Amino acid sequence: MAITSANQLELLQTAEAVAREKMIDPDLVVQAMEESLARAAKSRYGAEMDIRVAIDRKTGKATFTRVRTVVEDDALENYQAELTVEQARQYMADPKVGDELCDEVPPVELGRIAAQSAKQVILQKVREAERDRQYEEFKDRAGTIINGIVKREEYGNVIVDIGRGEGILRRNEKIGRESYRPNDRIRCYIKDVRREVRGPQIFLSRTAPEFMAELFKMEVPEIYDGIIEIKAVARDPGSRAKIAVISYDSGIDPVGACVGMRGSRVQAVVNELQGEKIDIIPWNEDQATFLVNALQPAEVSKVVIDEEAGKIDVVVPDEQLSLAIGRRGQNVRLASQLTGLDIDIMTEAEESQRRQAEFEERTGLFMETLDLDEFFAQLLVSEGFTSLEEVAYVEQDELLSIDGVDESTADELQARARDFLEAQSRKALEHARDLGVEDSLVDFDGLTPQMIEVLAEDGVKTLEDFATCADWELAGGWTTVDGERVKDEGLLEKFDVSLEEAQNLIMTARVQLGWVDPEELISGEDGAGAGEAEA
Numbered sequence: 076m077a078i079t080s081a082n083q084l085e086l087l088q089t090a091e092a093v094a095r096e097k098m099i100d101p102d103l104v105v106q107a108m109e110e111s112l113a114r115a116a117k118s119r120y121g122a123e124m125d126i127r128v129a130i131d132r133k134t135g136k137a138t139f140t141r142v143r144t145v146v147e148d149d150a151l152e153n154y155q156a157e158l159t160v161e162q163a164r165q166y167m168a169d170p171k172v173g174d175e176l177c178d179e180v181p182p183v184e185l186g187r188i189a190a191q192s193a194k195q196v197i198l199q200k201v202r203e204a205e206r207d208r209q210y211e212e213f214k215d216r217a218g219t220i221i222n223g224i225v226k227r228e229e230y231g232n233v234i235v236d237i238g239r240g241e242g243i244l245r246r247n248e249k250i251g252r253e254s255y256r257p258n259d260r261i262r263c264y265i266k267d268v269r270r271e272v273r274g275p276q277i278f279l280s281r282t283a284p285e286f287m288a289e290l291f292k293m294e295v296p297e298i299y300d301g302i303i304e305i306k307a308v309a310r311d312p313g314s315r316a317k318i319a320v321i322s323y324d325s326g327i328d329p330v331g332a333c334v335g336m337r338g339s340r341v342q343a344v345v346n347e348l349q350g351e352k353i354d355i356i357p358w359n360e361d362q363a364t365f366l367v368n369a370l371q372p373a374e375v376s377k378v379v380i381d382e383e384a385g386k387i388d389v390v391v392p393d394e395q396l397s398l399a400i401g402r403r404g405q406n407v408r409l410a411s412q413l414t415g416l417d418i419d420i421m422t423e424a425e426e427s428q429r430r431q432a433e434f435e436e437r438t439g440l441f442m443e444t445l446d447l448d449e450f451f452a453q454l455l456v457s458e459g460f461t462s463l464e465e466v467a468y469v470e471q472d473e474l475l476s477i478d479g480v481d482e483s484t485a486d487e488l489q490a491r492a493r494d495f496l497e498a499q500s501r502k503a504l505e506h507a508r509d510l511g512v513e514d515s516l517v518d519f520d521g522l523t524p525q526m527i528e529v530l531a532e533d534g535v536k537t538l539e540d541f542a543t544c545a546d547w548e549l550a551g552g553w554t555t556v557d558g559e560r561v562k563d564e565g566l567l568e569k570f571d572v573s574l575e576e577a578q579n580l581i582m583t584a585r586v587q588l589g590w591v592d593p594e595e596l597i598s599g600e601d602g603a604g605a606g607e608a609e610a
Contacts, residue, residue, distance in 0.1 A: 144176075319356045
């Protein structure tokens with residue numbers, strides 16, 4: 076096939092037809108044709124030659140050009156595509172390294188093999204352009220809902236036709252009891268769009284909490300307009316869900332707006348989610364109030380929050396326990412996901428038993444260590460004293476405020492508490508030294524003998540050992556594993572060492588050892604502060 080005037084216009088017509096069919100830029104198709112013709116020309120004139128083809132975008136005329144680049148004398152390697160400065164002077168005035176010499180060569184005759192090769196190049200370029208177009212189109216649509224038609228099912232995964240591409244709804248992203256047949260209409264959430272070798276991969280979901288939020292945004296105009304905001308969503312797909320909403324207009328009830336007239340709005344979402352029951356909850360900045368709302372329909376008697384551990388104790392009436400926990404723990408699990416807190420639920424009777432047990436334990440501690448009778452020990456506990464340290468080092472006025480305690484009694488109480496604590500400290504330090512603790516750790520400020528004993532039992536016996544510890548190893552913390560919060564026990568956690576205190580202790584040890592320059596540490600903190608101020 077020769078590129079003659081008879082079929083020059085056909086190149087442009089073909090390019091436009093392909094571009095229109097694939098919905099890509101016609102110029103990309105013409106560029107693919109230029110590259111394929113250049114390859115064919117190289118096979119005719121020689122692979123070492125630099126042959127370039129330019130197709131006129133108006134007439135369709137293809138111009139074949141041989142290009143030779145001017146190089147240094149000692150850099151000449153390819154005589155077909157390069158020439159020296161001296162050689163270039165025969166063709167141009169004052170040549171310089173990097174200049175190109177272009178000579179037009181006759182068009183080539185495309186044989187059957189060359190034509191087939193050209194066709195493959197064009198198809199490959201068109202496919203790449205089509206993939207790029209699909210990725211660019213869908214990458215900005217991640218996080219939105221899309222309607223599609225089911226094409227087929229492969230190993231439990233549903234392939235969905237979404238217009239100019241295909242999406243995949245994986246087995247674990249389907250609502251449990253859903254099944255689809257070819258040509259069924261389906262509505263999904265675009266969870267992720269990835270550029271891969273085989274083309275853009277569009278991952279869909281119907282179980283994502285964001286899918287429910289987007290459905291409500293479609294059904295509730297106030298959410299779309301920003302008057303009502305969805306603050307949190309927790310789902311047990313296909314079974315039950317909780318959604319927390321807040322209104323920025325005092326005249327609009329967020330729950331009522333989401334429910335709609337006679338439940339029309341929420342029912343539309345429920346129908347789309349195959350009957351999934353939805354609890355709509357008013358969001359509140361106060362964690363305790365929000366949690367009480369989240370545990371609906373159960374009634375809550377009392378809430379105790381441990382902010383540092385991210386944990387919360389909820390007390391409910393005995394008859395409300397099963398309702399608060401829900402079937403297979405569903406209600407409390409969803410409330411936990413919604414609030415981001417670990418929730419322990421107990422009845423009023425269980426809470427009373429726990430408080431009684433704590434009271435008896437502290438009473439026994441004071442009776443044994445301070446040599447007190449039961450009545451006086453109970454009096455201390457009822458006044459809020461929980462440890463020997465509080466009795467030993469509290470301001471004496473607090474002891475004097477207890478009925479029946481005079482100055483001499485307070486002095487005696489504090490003396491007994493201090494004597495016992497000092498004896499414990501001596502014993503702990505002796506045990507730590509027996510375990511091999513070095514003076515560098517004993518003399519380090521901030522660690523009590525009891526702390527040093529615990530560290531020694533875990534193999535931390537020198538200041539160098541201590542400096543290599545992580546803050547969470549000392550203070551403890553929480554780790555999320557498979558969506559569940561898991562407690563990490565800290566070596567010094569029982570001594571109420573916070574994460575910040577652990578960080579300071581470790582950094583101080585590293586400074587003393589010369590591992591960290593204190594000036595760099597100060598400048599780093601100043602820099603962080605400046606960055607935060609700018610942010």
